[in-house]
Amino acid sequence: SYISTVLGLTAEGNAGWMYVLNDSSSWNSIKDQELVKDDYVVIYYIEDWMNCSYSTFGVDDEYETDAFNTVKLNLKHQVTDPATWEVSYEDVSGAVITIDGQKTDTVTDESGNAYLTFKDWGTHEISAEKVIDGINTISRPYAQIKVYGKGVAVNIYTKDTTYTAYMDPKGFDLSKYNVSSELEFSALHAVIRALGQNGFDAADPKIANFNKGSFISMLAGIEAVDNASWMYTVNNESSWYALNEQPLNDGDILDVYLLNDWMTDTYSFFNIMNIKAEGGEKVLLRLYRHVLDYSTWEVSIQPYSNCEITVDNLKAGYVTDSNGYVRVSFNKKGIYEISTLPKEDNISRTSVFIEVTNDKDISTDAYNDYTTVSDEYFSYVEKAVGQYILTGDQNNNLRPNDEVTKAEFLAMLIRASDLEVAGKYRKKYIDITAGHWFNGYAQTVFKYGLAAHEKGYLYPNAHITSDIAQYALSKAFESQVSLDEKQKTVFADGLSREEAIYLILSYMEAIGR
Structure with a gap:
């Protein structure tokens, strides 16, 4: 009639083994619960039936995505009305996300959403926990994310344009470009290939100047003059290596960006990469910037507030809040580029693309x-x-x-x-x-x-x-x-x-x- 032990784990005290059918609680004993084709049953363990609840990422718990894209998961848990015993679902905020059994720094927001970006090929198991007073107050939710593709992602940011490329970290002859590198595949290789994928001839001196491979003074036909400077980061971290000395491997993200003034401006980036959303669905972005301590030359990463955000290079009424967050949504199907305004906000340009998969139906x-x-x-x-x-x-x-x-x-x-x-x-x-x-x-x-x-x-x-x-x-x-x-x-x-x-x-x- 009920479960006391599964896989050697016995429920003792206030702990319990319970089940849901199609994400809904059942008052039938397990032996009396009839199942039909396509039913979805979850058997779960909770530490305290009085203080814990069933949680889920949803029935559709298998996701597929390409590397360097972001997946949004929404965590909900069951809430029972003590007067009517009716069950509803509410968003779970403050839950810590685990990936393949390891805790991460990702925590669900006030809407129960967690944004996860994967850079490596493979299948990952996602779960979460919310511990209060030493007790995990939710059952173990589950989602499986299959990630396809791997390689290196390159973003080239001019003042008003973003050029993106993806490639395998395989070297090639650099002599055509009047540069050299002792590495099989360096940041220099990646930039040259990214230019080619975006229709530029990196061998043309009017397009690029790599100064024998050590640094960039011109890129995509734009020269850094006066205090302007071409710079780069790897996985959002500054590097002190010359361009041809910076190694890149599978899963690395190379951002090459133009600063209007290297003395006052800094690198910026969003917390997520490209993401899909439904029409009308709200996507929460967070903007960060590098802050350089000129006395120690140490770089810290801080949220960037009061920063204007553009949509397809136009102002759209968006600005980051005091914690660097901005929430955007789109009602029409299409791909939207979310960017910063480098000149106005003393930061580098950064972008994220949101693919809206359908029109929001409203009448x-x-x-x-x-x-x-x-x-x-x-x-x-x-x-x-x-x-x-x-x-x-x-x-x-x-x-x-x-x-x-x-x-x-x-x-x-x-x-x-x-x-x-x-x-x-x-x-x-x-x-x-x-x-x-x-x-x-x-x-x-x-x-x-x-x-x-x-x-x-x-x-x-x-x-x-x-x-x-x-x-x-x-x-x-x-x-x-x-x-x-x-x-x-x-x-x-x-x-x-x-x-x-x-x-x-x-x-x-x-x-x-």
Whole structure:
């Protein structure tokens, strides 16, 4: 009827052997539990049935990935309502991840997520534990990750471009490039091959200058002049070897980067590498930078806060928090490059690519008050919701009939026109503070001149008039097309949110956008 011993381990005291069926608890004894095809059974041991719970990475516990990519695992555990005995799953934060039986420095975040990057070929077993007062409070979860491919990864970072290459660490004749190395495969070999994979001829003096192999003064056609400097790290650690003296092996990551000023700027990197995500899924990144102690020449690694983050080289409203974290998500299928701004933040450029595997499905009926959208504007609102031009409030309401404010209208317009949104707000308006929800958009309004200046005031809660709308639309789309008579009629009784969407989208139709 129940299990007391498995594989020689006997449950004594408050310890226990238990089981779940398809990740759900069963009240049947083990001999009375019927199984059918495709059922999923987990038998697990817990140290204290009063303080421990079943945990899982999910039924799909087998993953496949290529080397130098990151996998996100989500850890959840069962929580039982003591009043109703109903069971639900909650995220487990603060759990230590183990790989092949060894504890790592990776801990699940507040959402129960752990990000794991593998560089070597093979199959790895992943688990976790969360010890409180000497007791592991969760059952042993399990996931298996199969990693394919190996070799060396190379990233070349210019001021505004990332060049990536993967290769086997096999040497080749360097004489063609007027350089030499005593190593079979060095960082110099890797850089030359990476240039070739990205369409550059490393033998062309207008493309690269390796100074006989000892250091780089020009790369990808970009010369380091004045205080600028080409530098490199191996596995995010600085090296004091000359380029042709630095050995590389399977699993190594070589980052070659251009600093604007070697005296003030430092190397930066994200905590993860390339990763796949679903549409709308949030990915948590952490940015680090090297900090050099000039008295000892020792380098420490520290999280980098208040750093602007770009998406495909455009500002998108992202900035790292006080601990260097930034959370990003994308609703459309595609590959997005997340990068830093070297010149503005005194760091090297660094990038991570997020492949979004599907569009996030969303429609007006996802909102509580979608039935209040008028028939006249429903198709426009539906399109705007699908393209994330119009979003709901904290209560999941669209408020289509509420009068739109100046700030709301400009935010809709900026999203529709794909203008970049600053993460940092360099205060431009007296009535927009750093903590205001509109501050990133306000920076965009100022940059592109979407609103007339009125002695330093933007008046974010003001009504939208036809003149204000015409001015903003013309600036955003660089168009001289005027509003037609039908479009002007929507201002008669104050512009509602659904009318604002109609105005923006119909204007885009008129100018062929």
